[in-house]
Amino acid sequence: MPSAKNTPKAEETGRRILDSALDLFREQGFDATTMRDIARKAEVATGAAYYYYPAKDAIVADFYQRSCEEMQPRIEAALNRVKGLEARLRALIAVKLAYFEPNRGVLRSLLRNGADPRHPLSPFSPDTAAIRAIDMAWFGRILTDCGMRIPRDLEPHLPGVLWFFQMGVIFFWVIDDSPKQARTARLLDLATKSVAFLLRAASLPLMRPLRKTAIQLIEIVAHP
Amino acid sequence: MPSAKNTPKAEETGRRILDSALDLFREQGFDATTMRDIARKAEVATGAAYYYYPAKDAIVADFYQRSCEEMQPRIEAALNRVKGLEARLRALIAVKLAYFEPNRGVLRSLLRNGADPRHPLSPFSPDTAAIRAIDMAWFGRILTDCGMRIPRDLEPHLPGVLWFFQMGVIFFWVIDDSPKQARTARLLDLATKSVAFLLRAASLPLMRPLRKTAIQLIEIVAHP
């Protein structure tokens, strides 16, 4: 965030640096883009970029932040357009993929550090907790709105589980090199179907022991 | 691999570089360890390390390679010591965790690039295909030896699925900061139980449609 840089001139410089960076990330990827490239394109000295962003990673972090904000209305719209748990799940994730589509190259930086929950850019890190919370809230809303009977014991874990599921799809999409990411499309379709099915099955009395085990697993993995 | 460096002197230098590197990785982590540190500790010039290893990553790759080889007899022994699918699954994974225990710090470099199947160090990359194949073969052996009825359609996918499962446990273990990695221990226990249960359930006629869907998902994710 070009933040606490309050004068209009500074605001403009910050924007120019961010835009230059994202342009270059898109064109040639995160790794191939040099801080010197970014500065040159933004017509400032190398060090200036560091006045606005404490590190190269921070530019991507800012991109995440802004993406999250910009996507809110689109998600809202998509959920209004569509009913039912399965369709909404798919719609929500589809909105994200569509939004990120032009920046798939930028997201590849996720692969570099995404698995390390200590790294600032990881979707599991404390640094991204705010974004994560906003995202999870949507899954919570989908669940309460869908009118489906959800077992009491499972309910509090579900937003997190669905968020994690979504994260998996996004990871796969970033990696997916099939034409037009066709494999991701198929995965998204079948996987949301399966999730909806499992959720329906979860409240059957017969499933109680299985559900209890699943909850234990979730608690082991999710608990701090 | 200090390879094709054939004279005894060269062999010795290569070893010294590898050992110095692993010592330092253990002590202060992969990132905090400098190639210059490694060279200094091995009492060679900076460039010498690059005569034996094309990159810093390659040292870790060699470590993987050697680890894999060294673990073969231990795995064999563990599987002879124990019967039944569940116990053997747990035993196999436990052998790996025990073996890697002194080098948890080294494995943290997995987090940095493990999720990117193009990165040489990723367990999903072409570079690690040989190790992966060896590992998967063990799971195949466990499956055929356990005498359990495995559905024909599912069978060819299972070694890969179990290997992926194992990879998940290892990832979790690397991240796990609970005392003595107690959470991983609980996860391993409960998760292997669950896997064994699911595998037993998978051949019930009632489960056929669910199994077919699962196989489709597996094929989407696993296919080149």
Add this chain to the structure above:
DNA sequence: CTTTCTTTCTGAACACGTTCAAAACAACGC
């Protein structure tokens, strides 16, 4: 206008991974 203080910007410098031309060494034929 001059002085002082803050914000914005500069470019040289640092440590890192990596490369490379050339030095040192070893092995062999003479």
Add this chain to the structure above:
DNA sequence: GCGTTGTTTTGAACGTGTTCAGAAAGAAAG
């Protein structure tokens, strides 16, 4: 011994992300 050929080792140099002392540009006060 000497020269030739191939292996091993060196250390300076490059490009990277990042830091930092201070220059430049504004803004506020006298």
